[in-house]
Amino acid sequence: xxxxxxxxxxxxxxxxxxxxxxxxxxxxxxxxxxxxxxxxxxxxxxxxxxxxxxxxxxxxxxxxxxxxxxxxxx
Numbered sequence: 864x865x866x867x868x869x870x871x872x873x874x875x876x877x878x879x880x881x882x883x884x885x886x887x888x889x890x891x892x893x894x895x896x897x898x899x900x901x902x903x904x905x906x907x908x909x910x911x912x913x914x915x916x917x918x919x920x921x922x923x924x925x926x927x928x929x930x931x932x933x934x935x936x937x
Contacts, residue, residue: 900925
């Protein structure tokens with residue numbers, strides 16, 4: 864992807880960027896220890912989405928029965 868195109872995507876979604884706190888990372892690692900199949904980025908994303916009362920959009924079946932999850936098929 865060319866730099867200008869990636870910069871445009873960054874600008875387009877910048878307003879949706881949120882801070883990831885140390886507490887978020889601790890909670891994500893706790894979640895990951897309970898469900899080892901989750902990736903660390905997905906665990907962090909889930910925790911941050913939950914903190915913001917937002918749905919976590921994923922195609923990962925490991926999130927199927929978790930609250931605040933919107934599971935989508937590819």
